Amino acid sequence: SWIEFYVNENTLKERLKLFFIKNQRSSLRIRVFHFSLKVLSCLLYICRVLTEDPATKKACSFLNYFHDYATRSPIIWVERSLPLWALQVISRNIGNIWEQILRISFILEMINTIPFLITMLWWPLRNLFIPVFLNCWLAKHALENMINDLHRAIQRTQSAMFNQVVILISTLLCLIFTCMCGIQHLERAGNKRNLFDSLYFCIVTFSTVGFGDVTPEIWPSKLLVVIMISVALVVLPIQLEQLAYLWMERQKSGGNYSRHRAETEKHVVLCVSSLKIDLLMDFLNEFYAHPRLQDYYVIILCPTEMDVQVRRVLQIPMWSQRVIYLQGSALKDQDLLRAKMDNAEGCFILTSRCEVDRTAADHQTILRAWAVKDFAPNCPLYVQILKPENKFHVKFADHVVCEEEFKYALLALNCICPATSTLITLLVHTSQGL
Template sequence: ICGIQHLERAGNRLTLFDSLYFCIVTFSTVGFGDVTPKIWPSKLLVVIMICVALVVLPIQFEQLAYLWMERQKSGGNYSRYRAQTEKHVVLCVSSLKIDLLMDFLNEFYAHPRLQDYYVVILCPTEMDAQVRRVLQIPMWSQRVIYLQGSALKDQDLLRAKMDDAEACFILSSRCEVDRTAADHQTILRAWAVKDFAPNCPLYVQILKPENKFHIKFADHVVCEEEFKYAMLALNCICPATSTLITLLVHTSRGHTAPWEAFRQLTGTKQPLNRESQQSPEQWQKMYGRCSGNEVYHINLEESTFFAEYEGKSFTYASFHAHKKFGVCLIGVRKEDNKNILLNPGPRYIMSSTDICFYINITKEENSAFKKQEKHRKNHESKLSYHGASRLPVHSIIASMGTVAIDLQDTGCRGPSGATLALPAEGSKEGRRPSIAPVLEVADSSSLHACDLLSDQSEDETTPSDEEVSAGVEYAKGYPPYSPYIGSSPTFCHLLHEKVPFCCLRLDKGCQHNYYEDAKAYGFKNKLIIVAAETAGNGLYNFIVPLRAYYRPKKELNPIVLLLDNPPDMHFLDAICWFPMVYYMVGSIDNLDDLLRCGVTFAANMVVVDKESTMSAEEDYMADAKTIVNVQTLFRLFSSLSIITELTHPANMRFMQFRAKDCYSLALSKLEKKEREKGSNLAFMFRLPFAAGRVFSISMLDTLLYQ
């Protein structure tokens, strides 16, 4: 405006109002023509201004329109008409991070039946820049609606149309320094939603196990610490258990376009995993292909996999379905029951109305079957079996149901009846099968002899000379003291009398013993060391799987808790009944503490993420201290198996870091290629993750979303 007025002093001598009038008429493309520039500098300025306006003004108008729309959404309402005609779910969070949002959207929309659902996000804070950029993408802008509000206000729940929602997801903020306060906020949100919309299904994530009983009314509850410590404990017993679970609950995105189109057309969630199929490494091809396994369910009477096993035991159905079709039956659910029975054993008889849960590359509806002639009758007659097995039937199938395991002689024989005899060396029947035959229906003698609550091996029924000389005897039962309300009782190895609290301290002698380090105890088995900041109730869930009744007594590993802060009396009262469980106050930063707790005699070292480091100015720096400490342990004790928990899965690439290792560099390139293809688990080929040496609980958030 001022430029036109200044230049036209040599021409029309326009006033300020005339210059304003000229600019508005010109840039609005009306162009009356009653005011025009007379000299060439004015004309050149108008040309330049029109060119700039053609580029800048549309962008500015678009941003203004988007901001206005987002303001309307944040302070507006979700349409009642849309809520009644379209399906939607509500996501309640205290703060929305980009990682959490993308994990939720990718997993929620992975199922073809959920493609038409809307997601309404109810959050008390404003969107940050990253979330705003993601929600501007057309794929998400048409499905996701962001409302700024609180779940504790009925007005905001009404704006989100919570009473018409198909489900409500309430997630905790794990990056809070005070995780108990974060749980309290989650509990209040769950109560508010249940009070406002009692018929809306609730899916709640809680952090502390002692707070879980407050939300027992929710349809599904996932307790982070309870699940986390159980996974870390199982990693010590069966390496890479956490990797198996993570791959089962994640949807792979490493597909080429034709395979993605096939997935959409067939409606299957994951027909075939294409990750690392171009890799020269055989283990990567096998690992990438089998990572496509997921859990599916089907009614038994409608199933080709399991229909023939109606009236048979669960163990028989699981064994033969895997042998015949390669599928893994892991659990069942009765028609009139919401609870899923995982590996219920030989006592459970399959019914036609049962819902079968199985692991496979794809669901049965998308599988192709090739009929073969039944020519194995003669072979089956050779393997006919009569009488009780020398093995407990429930021990033949592994707890996950994937592999049939031939355990050593358990001595679980019936008092009478035939037993399997080993074939002669020159027999024509070939070598003895490595898996004992599985009965269709377990008879009473075998069930009585192999009772789940009885001793499972000869070495347990009769105490050894070492145990007699040491005066140590274990009982089996339920722990008499629970650290928190709502913990499920588990049958465990226990002491007949609880250990005095002074004897639980590993690094200090007392009037009962004078040992001051792990070496002085002279343990027969290698130790399991847990490095944690505090002795929270979640650690109880680490000890229980390692002292479960089904583990032979001679295989129990001593457990040492290396704590930064001394435990309270309630925690000591809970662990004093378990055999060979000790604690000491120290840190993994201190080499003397590590040597005193027996790091040189340890089989596994579990490093738990510290709550005080979960929040940092830069989000991904929250794991910095843990990673450097673990790298120090890796350098000093190269033979030690270290299992680490991280806050952010993206930091897995720094575990066991070798800057100039050619193989690590090749895996880094492979990870980048998988990320470019769209894989949600691009780090899955990193050796620490594949071996189960690193774990992040945030990877299992998808368990709640699915």
């Protein structure tokens, strides 16, 4: 019975969970819908500001009890037409509020929702000011969730650097937008700044230029500027630190091979378990010995960090313009994606000749060959195997070179034609550098 409950998912609760949570594409649609609502709320606020007549003042009768009514009423009371009020109420209350109760954004949701609910009960309060521009922070949160759902839906892992850059840019835009709308509204009781003047002041202030030609006049505006600058000094350095950390990690692991370069330039991928200087130089000298391969790039995919000798060699101008080192494993799809294996002209899977356990080394080579073939079935595969009995497991490769089989073939040729192995060895060694 327990198995049927969890497998069949016949209950209404399980079906709703399957559609709204487990189904990645429907979840992405919901994220896009929520994001659109938040952006629409911000646009409606801009429309309310632009369509308002600053020369007209409307107030409710109970505001007469406030002290200094002429000064404070422009801040508390705004002009909002009935159609615009209806649109803001609809866009604000369509979303699911209860989903946000246990989240940080709950306070912002309540600030922008409860006043509109009150105006529905007593329609003359539709002119009451509501800080709808704070929806930009909810839009930022929805954008982050939308990007995560998009990555899961398309089944491709994007760079964490891209996500962090999007978060940083959206945070900066939210700070500027909040400060711009807040100053414009608070200055209604002062010099009545428009949106462009408020935006100009925010840009000048956040860029630390400070011309001083546009300044807030009343203390609420000054207090808002102090709060926004304090928030910027706390939030932005934290995100810049995370971005710098991701950049250092990316540089440490070699980063990614550009998709644009992979589509416009030819490259091959060299997969090794550990990279030694002799293996690297032998491969590069033999690969670039052919005149038709001079324009190819070599992408080295290795799970270990570069040693000092390899780093020095790859810093030589002759190799630094041709060879790119990526720290990663051929057994992981995200690392194969970083190397753009699906666009490669060929993949070379080599085994170090200094391996003590040759059988274990072949097993690792077989696993890497299977992973590459599964990820990029159309990519030509060149595999080096140490023991002949393991060739059967990589028979799908385009070319398989067995080291021990080659040695046995030379011994057989020596029986037929003596000194064959010596001749081949001398030819190989004396041909270097020619």
